[in-house]
Amino acid sequence: MTDATYTISENARNFLDRRMHSLLIDGERIPAVSDEGIEVRNPSTGEVLGYLASGGASDVDKAVKAARAAFEGEWSGWTPYQRQALLFRAYDLIGKRFDEIAEIESLDMGVPIAKARAARPAAQRMVQFFASMALSIRGETVQNGLPGDVMTMTLKAPVGVVGGIIPWNGSLTALWWIVGAVMATGCTTVLKPATEASLSVLRLVEMLHEIGLPKGVVNVVTGHGATAGDALARHAGVDRIAFTGSTETGRKIIDASKTNIKRLQLELGGKSPDIVFADADLDKAVPGAAMGIFNNTGQICFAGSRIIVDRRIVEEFTARLAAFSKTLRVGHSLDPETQLGPVISERQRDIVMSYVEAGRSEGAQLVAGGTPVEGLGGGYYVPPTVFGNVDMGMTIAREEIFGPVVSVIPFDDVEEAIRIGNQTEYGLAGAVWSENISTALRVAERIHSGAMWVNCYGLIDPMVGFNGAKMSGYGAKGGLAHLDTYLYTKSVYIQR
Template structure:
């Protein structure tokens, strides 16, 4: 394993190109600045120093990207699935060959610890391989028979699509959205989050160097109110896949309404982990700690509400507190670091404001320190645990999106279900119990798109990923991704000379 000093030296070498050249758009296979020359500055959450000047795109830039995607669509859609499969596998190979570069750049761009980002490229490559293998069968449908008729269904790519990705784990999430779009035969205009634009630039370069035709994948950088709005309103963009805040999702839906834009939203969460007294408490504590404090707590599927049966509440929260207090906070390139700096000073203030709010609401800050100062003046926050929380408190209802866990006791199964469901979100839930009948009963009641029983979040790519309520619309994964990026056609064939109604007065 490389040392911190070795990692930092390599990271600085990889980042040098962005410092000197900036982050450009990629439109029609060409690296271009914004048409008006505007840029914005991207800073590292590690030390708040500038990383790069980034193209600040507006509507004219999005127009060019949409035109390029529209022009490239017919040939890409017509390409045989086997050919797309081979090309997407080449992209996966190229991603893996640059895994170290991707990981180190992502760490400095997002503040995520290397122990997690070291797998970002491998997970991204896995996403490409998974959907590449499904590309040949993406248009397959069904044969539906009725007397005198055979119906055949097929699917066709919907057209150019927009993909808007978030700033947490941006590389992996970009591949998760873009790989199935390409496998389905769609062309793409990608707008990454302005807080973490660097690896999106690497990714589109990797794809085109691997042989992806020009214009199939276009990149426009910028802010949501400019580039994002222009993309969601553009008439040539047939669908928007978005990962981010619920509030932004509602704006995108409004902006896309005039063009009847199809949308897929993976939005926020305030996910419960429910621990009953009969659970394996050691494993449950490890899983609860992992799901809130890994990735700096900046993940939509984090288990941010800890619901614990009253009889074990004090014991279990003490177990979690002990584990949380031992987590190392530090520079993301230090191999020992678990929690790095949060993405941006604006977000750090949001999280620390919630720490102050929780105490003002009457909860006990059992672990954590709102005044913690990390190395190099970055956006650091210690892992925090609130005990004595009431589910009506804002810290229990609102998505904090940081390493902050709130612990709430419950008396019985009915109260646990009521508490778990008493939020506007419904992305995931985690249940810990040794009673299999309870597991069936409880998961039936839980309002969430995904539930793990006696497990942390372990993704199986063929399964559906998505939430209910304010946590999203639609599902990713397996064939569900193709259902979003493709239109279904039905073709009916007459198999006999059936009677055709006549309207000329001689029949009926």
């Protein structure tokens, strides 16, 4: 099937019909210095959707200067109430026009349209959270031991220009971790979305300008990571970098940040353990663990790609997991019945299939999937794939695949489950399924990860947030700690 088989809104179609999508700097759509266009393909069909402007160092410099001017200009005088009111307008905007950007995201990234539309409440919760935070920024008066009549206090102030490097696997919510914090604190930002999926970011930032976002507060430079992303990470006019992506790229950003000792927030790779005990309710644990990996076609940093199962039930669990995976409908992202869309690109499909071959060759038992889906046109489809009898010496158990491939690994007791769970360089997330709360809490406390779920998977609330550990990065997303990274503390001494 082609895209023409499905209907999208007039606004989404008008945006896509531009074909060449400009940079967005200081509130204006402008071309990049380079004449090069980056091809955008629909992963459901392989067809060309359009072209992104290929921003480089000079474009990043222009965007950073616009962000700095906005930070030091009118925006700096906005009161917390004014910034909160702008976030309230953004909340209303999402309520009224989310379907439009969901359609763009579905075509650009391949996320099933039903899932893209279902992200509306999550995006609105994030905006509500940051709107509440806009009125919660405060310092304190503190005691001092100085001689004489001296009063001391601390103030919280915005750090300045934030570079935001956004992943392709969930732009509609990933954007708000940065833009929401910027709007709440009075910072400004230059966003560099992933080349694989930039269109929804461009469109949403355009919409924010329509509801009164001042020029220069949020700028978007599209381009390759090695050029635009590197220039943003190294730019001396950028005070902070927020990055979500691979651990390999995270290392490069850490190196680039040395230019002016930037603050960093890094959400990197994962190989998260999903531990299932014999007393778990399998009617909940099987679909819950399955969608912990198959959701978003496995393209989530905290995907539960290692399901570690009590040996007493591993055979039953694996059979039920395989049966459940075969009920999931794979198809075009705009098909409302689709549950698993394509992976992001032909290259990613080939990478995922190379891991499937590695699993076979290293002795894992393929119990479901493993063969490219036929009959869906030229898209990049991989079926939900389940391997049983996996051990931690196998490649598929150690390396992040970023696709719908899961390894089932048996364990004999609690200590072994915890040991296997921690047997990875990553520490982003994990889960445990058990009716015994003592067992569940014991595991949740001892798995070395930034987030743990008990009898569920993947729930995220910005009021609670999550962090990374080990090679999965550092710096809070959500909670009070999130805002602190967009602010710095200023100590004030007053001699009376």
